[in-house]
Amino acid sequence: MQRINLIFVCPFFFFYILYLMQKNNKERLPRPGVVSSSSVASARKSRKKALSVVMDNGLVNVTLSVPEGMVTGIQYNGIANLLEERNKENDRGYWDIVWNLPEAHGNIFDKLAATSLNVVLEDENGIELSFTRTYDDSIYETQLSLNIDKRFILLRGYPGFYTYGIFERLEGWPDINVYQGRTVFKLQEKLFEYMAVSDERQRIMPTADDRARGQILDYPEAVLLTNPANTFLRGEVDDKYQYSSDNKDNRVHGWICPDPPTGFWMITPSNEFKTGGPVKQDLTSHVGPTTLSMYFSTHYAGEPLALTFRDGEPWRKVFGPVFVYLNTLQENDTEPLSLWADAKEQMLIETESWPYSFPLSEDYSFDYQRGSASGRLLIQDSYISERLITGNSACVGLAAPGDAGSWQTENKAYQFWAVADSEGYFLIKNVRPGNYSLYAWVPGYIGDYKYDFYVNIRPGNRITLGALTYNPPRNGPTLWEIGIPDRTAIEFFVPEPSPRLMNQLYSVNQAEKFRQYGLWDRYSELYPSEDLVFTVGVNNYQTDWFFAHVNRNVGNKTYVPTTWQIAFDLDNIDFFGTYMLQIALASANEAELQVRINNPDEEAPYFTTGTIGKDNAIARHGIHGLYRLYSLEIPGSQLLFGRNIIYLTQSRGSSPWRGIMYDYVRLEGPPEYT
Template identity: 65%
Template sequence: MDNGLVKVTLSNPMGMVTGIEYGGIDNLLEDGHNEKARGYWDVVWSSGHVDSRFYQIEGTNFRVIMEDENQIELSFSRTWNNDSETIPLNIDKRFIMLRGSPGFYSYAIYERHEGWPDLSIMQTRIAFKLQREQFHYMAISDKRQRIMPTDQDRYSGKTLDYKEAVLLTNPKNPDLKGEVDDKYQYSSNNKDNRVHGWISSNPRVGFWVITPSDEFRAGGPLKQELTSHVGPTTLAMFFSAHYAGEPLTLKLRNGEPWKKVYGPVFIYLNSVSNDERHQQNLWEDAKSQMHTEMNNWPYNFPLSEDFPHADQRGTVHGRLLVRDKYISFLSNTHLNIYIYFNIIISAYIGFAPPGDAGSWQEENKGYQFWTQADAKGKFSIKGVRAGKYSLYAWVPGVIGDYLYNVQVTVTPGSEIKLGDLIYYPLRSGPTLWEIGVPDRTAAEFYVPDPASTLMNRLYNNHTDKFRQYGLWDRYTDLYPNNDLIYTVGVSDYKKDWFFAHVNRNLGNKTYVSTTWQIVFDLKNVNPMGTYTLRLALASATMAELQVRLNDPKVARPNFTTGLIGRENAIARHGIHGLYRLYNVDISGSKLSNGRNIIFLTQSRGSGPFMGVMYDYIRFEGPPENY
């Protein structure tokens, strides 16, 4: 494909991107790699009799869908032939080039028919491996940019607690010596993962992956995925089990038919003269192109009948109000409250396949459409594919999940007005005390500095400080003998509540479980009333959280979560994984006038990464009119 600005070479009929010529560089991709390993779609899958395997998707049939002076669209497809050793999917990879556009688009249709064998898909994506000698500067966001080490620097470094984390002991760039490199340090939430890529040294060329929509991604706006990392590698991730574990594995069972379109994503190329601000200029231009692509979504040029254009989709309008008689963001009076459009209380509204409240974060078979409410709680979700959906919402600053009690059917060209929707967040009585902010992350809690020998300097004095390596062992440094004690009314959760409830390191790869205490005073306890402890977790990994009241040694806890979570967010610097909310009723007869203590034990103590991250904890009294 060649439009005079960029030339893209693809293997026939496999559909691997073997070469990209642009800006005076013969091939932006690493031509030292095999032609199959430069630019490719891949999938990690398994079936009932086949273990998990990695497959670079190879086409077996090639077609020119369209070719004129304005557009090229090519198809590289493969059809399942009942071979039990190959993935039971039909896959059609498409590549599009437009006149006057410095880049190209790619999307794919995955399909299986009724009666086909069981299939599990753990991950699918597009990967590009760029020229090692050209691309050294990586950019993910305004504040996450840097000169990166090379893959050779990693090979010669020291592997740390897991293979992805490497201490750079002898990098080619001496400024990087002593730093830790880990691809998970560069993960992003879906809602923030719109553009990322690399900039070459000479000539000054940018290679960017732009994802204009989340509709084809899994897990909703807070699902975290990889972006770019050492290689130099850049990815368009559609879904994976990262930061979620088994719940985000796509499972197709009992002959279930299924079809989904992934993409299109845009591979954007830009260049500038050799000025001093070339990196910033290329990044700003890439962001500008990102906004253009988002504004143009859904695209009107893909030719697959499985990708509906704007006139084949619907729009839904409404307004979300939160009603909680115990709180008001506007005043001390008890009012219906609007959701203000700011970082603290901006409502996220989304359509996803029908399910229970919060089920969107584990949904991966269908499409999702998300937006944020404006200053008066109003929202408009455009470009919704025809189908039946549930409407979901969550509100930073408000506990729990909202689910509209009526499923919504969207038809081509429809415009649906839902009117006012009222969210009654979980509430039994007035707040007696709280720890943290209900925002589905542990970011507001105390995040320590890393060990001085295990830093990634990008995150020194950075808002994403939690992305530093090895923070799980800093708990032992801070609490070598006794565990965390938090005193309500005295302690400050920003300073005194460690961001992750982890195990204590005894040395020699031995870890033990830990018990945290929340100390609080009560007056006028109602022995006949029911008090409520609300535990919102931001993440869990092979953990069991047990709650005991006033006696830490009682054999049977007042509450236990049981074994939960495989998110691995502690090890992967994620600050959150899957959201969980537990509501524990406590009889007033078990409470004392004066001093009380809640003991929180993470009882699974055999490893460094087992633990939970808290989002928010609230203790409510009985209803005022009890």
């Protein structure tokens, strides 16, 4: 095997690419040397026979297979390969997509092996490689009908590398469904044992072998560790979904090797290319040790987040770049955990540098090509205040045109979000050119806001929208309310887990104990024969309203529907007026919510949602999925003087995970009710 070296020499820095060329003879490897431009051209012509390409900037060395574009090795800090060499070369660092044809029953897992390599740039400041695969319509039944361009960038002086991808469909191509797209890195298990997802969620993790020796619980991802190598972990549950995060919180996560002290981090400087908006949840890092960058998936949302292409729909989108950051301890620093603090600092640097100036794809949008939109969001609710209320902490964003709230299931375009200050002022920066709708939602208020006009962003535009007024759904004065309208069930009662099904991390971190395994069955233990009854003015939603309306386990893995009651008293009724019951759901999974008023035995419910949702947030330890709001008009004639009861039935049984999470429930009187 012969190695051809391309070296570029400049003051205080060298940068080179190594092409490993397959030869029958086994000549001694030549020493690196400076080559001419003609040699460079000659090497490029031979790339089809190459086995791998190596990028090295003196700090990090990255090896990729040719032409597939799989990351097979990462050399850093004296470690020959950070990636797990026991895995096959296409199972260490890769992009992948899960997809199928509309008429197919099973899914196809495609690691996006490329068929061609192009060196886009190579100079003293860095290099960009492009691994491409072009769709061939002659074999479409077995090939993903997308053009794939995977890019890798190594810059001078940077301890890490960037990766981004461009996916393209041309008009007329076959229909497909695409469910997941991501970048995956699988690290050496013997080196990386400590995982960090946030300040509160970090710990020594079990190994894949620990899981293999454990007991699989209700689904394969959840394993009870019965005989781990680290006895401290015995009796704990490991489940990758326990480490999910909202897009807005998923900026940096990864692993620490204690000896030699080395950090491997996935940094996401922007969420503009992710689907489902800022509160869409997805995976981060988990046992493997595995680090992910999830660009889109159906997790915590279901089919609405699948990318469905029909009738030859064209499409093109850039995902990333994301930054794989590597770090080690500074001089005189002996604490490996300081690598997490350094990774967070680097995340802030990357975020402030967005959009990057160095990607060379013509589809990437630079800062001078982008615009911004600013304004102020105010709330008008005369039943709370006669004056306009500032949209404190409102989440305001630009996304593809659609109905109010449609951003949470939008999955093909870009989204740009900002959080308003305490006075409701917002600035949405770095927006790619295009035509958008402006959306918002405000903590403390139900519903979704949509601006009446489109926002057309052009390069260099700084659009000032002025004061915008949101009128949240409201029929009359609040008679009573349960919960806080924040799109999650976090404020409700989350029980302690079964002592034999705990993750110690969330025993310490009580704020996120909803991530414990098996909480759905705790309802049956707390309410073994009679369901939850909540009496307004007596009970407290923080202690008396279970966080998820789930089925009851009656034994032998049999789950039956449950009916909750809201009891309240009315001393004054407007029999000719219209009352309004506002029910905001934080999640639903193959559920049906039926509402009955003062008559639990009435065969036809007063209202039903029908079957809704495939969020699966109950099983996957999420405290929310997709947001839904139902406004039910109730004639005063349906109500009684004195005690009234609203019956809430989740009517779909048979599964522990069929259920809903309430965000907020409110009964409003008629407009003139006193």
